[in-house]
Amino acid sequence: xxxxxxxxxxxxxxxxxxxxxxxxxxxxxxxxxxxxxxxxxxxxxxxxxxxxxxxxxxxxxxxxxxxxxxxxxxxxxxxxxxxxxxxxxxxxxxxxxxxxxxxxxxxxxxxxxxxxxxxxxxxxxxxxxxxxxxxxxxxxxxxxxxxxxxxxxxxxxxxxxxxxxxxxxxxxxxxxxxxxxxxxxxxxxxxxxxxxxxxxxxxxxxxxxxxxxxxxxxxxxxxxxxxxxxxxxxxxxxxxxxxxxxxxx
Amino acid sequence: xxxxxxxxxxxxxxxxxxxxxxxxxxxxxxxxxxxxxxxxxxxxxxxxxxxxxxxxxxxxxxxxxxxxxxxxxxxxxxxxxxxxxxxxxxxxx
Numbered sequence: 410x411x412x413x414x415x416x417x418x419x420x421x422x423x424x425x426x427x428x429x430x431x432x433x434x435x436x437x438x439x440x441x442x443x444x445x446x447x448x449x450x451x452x453x454x455x456x457x458x459x460x461x462x463x464x465x466x467x468x469x470x471x472x473x474x475x476x477x478x479x480x481x482x483x484x485x486x487x488x489x490x491x492x493x494x495x496x497x498x499x500x501x502x503x504x505x506x507x508x509x510x511x512x513x514x515x516x517x518x519x520x521x522x523x524x525x526x527x528x529x530x531x532x533x534x535x536x537x538x539x540x541x542x543x544x545x546x547x548x549x550x551x552x553x554x555x556x557x558x559x560x561x562x563x564x565x566x567x568x569x570x571x572x573x574x575x576x577x578x579x580x581x582x583x584x585x586x587x588x589x590x591x592x593x594x595x596x597x598x599x600x601x602x603x604x605x606x607x608x609x610x611x612x613x614x615x616x617x618x619x620x621x622x623x624x625x626x627x628x629x630x631x632x633x634x635x636x637x638x639x640x641x642x643x644x645x646x647x648x649x650x651x652x653x654x655x656x657x658x
Numbered sequence: 659x660x661x662x663x664x665x666x667x668x669x670x671x672x673x674x675x676x677x678x679x680x681x682x683x684x685x686x687x688x689x690x691x692x693x694x695x696x697x698x699x700x701x702x703x704x705x706x707x708x709x710x711x712x713x714x715x716x717x718x719x720x721x722x723x724x725x726x727x728x729x730x731x732x733x734x735x736x737x738x739x740x741x742x743x744x745x746x747x748x749x750x751x
Contacts, residue, residue: 452694455698548690549690552684
């Protein structure tokens with residue numbers, strides 16, 4: 410049973426999820442105003458805001474005080490982040506952004522499902538709330554992809570993006586710090602990589618059979634080392650904050 | 659792409675109201691995109707999206723007021739007055 414002051418291993422475990430959600434949300438919201446059509450740029454940024462909301466619920470749990478979230482996000486050293494390569498990498502083409510959204514959200518509900526019977530009551534509530542939203546994130550991503558796959562030119566662009574992004578997803582599922590402690594304390598019901606096969610099935614049901622090598626290649630960084638695209642991304646996140654770090658918001 | 663009209667219904671006895679329009683390639687995407695564009699701040703509890711081509715539109719002038727038929731524009735005032743006088747008459751009896 411976990412008490413309100415969380416052991417550091419558990420905090421590390423939750424931090425990996427919070428940082429993934431935060432950076433994924435940030436990446437999606439950057440499409441506001443430049444997505445292929447007006448309705449989609451609103452929808453994509455709105456979905457990004459949902460992810461930022463999930464991140465802030467997790468940060469609040471880790472920090473035990475939601476008023477510290479901003480300082481924690483804007484003042485952390487790159488090596489103190491626990492995000493994965495998938496959410497840090499700079500996918501600037503629309504097909505890559507869409508495939509990443511599809512891949513990430515097809516993996517995200519599987520991650521929240523692990524908290525359904527968590528020994529930490531707040532996490533059960535947070536996961537229920539997130540799962541409700543995730544259903545529509547998946548529907549959004551899948552309906553768009555399903556449609557675009559019927560157009561040969563779009564299909565070839567999507568498949569190329571998929572081959573680039575699938576190996577990054579392998580790392581998302583593996584090497585989560587504190588996972589052993591998270592399982593033994595009852596925080597989560599199992600290892601995230603145990604549901605990777607479910608994710609792979611979703612991919613191959615939608616896109617057809619892919620080269621098996623794609624599913625085993627991981628750019629293993631163990632979430633300790635940052636992707637080379639992290640620095641400019643973090644720069645964009647801190648851009649306004651750094652104008653006046655002492656400002657009270 | 660097709661144009662859809664979006665309707666939202668607030669909780670309770672409120673009726674469905676037109677919220678705006680949206681461009682989408684399929685019915686499913688129209689629903690998904692309308693959700694994020696018009697209902698992300700809990701503006702309603704139920705939503706309709708209608709392909710604009712399925713709306714029967716009247717021709718111009720079809721429902722213009724016919725001002726030469728004053729009996730059609732009765733506000734009920736004369737009837738109310740008459741009924742009131744009848745009631746008063748009854749109570750005087």
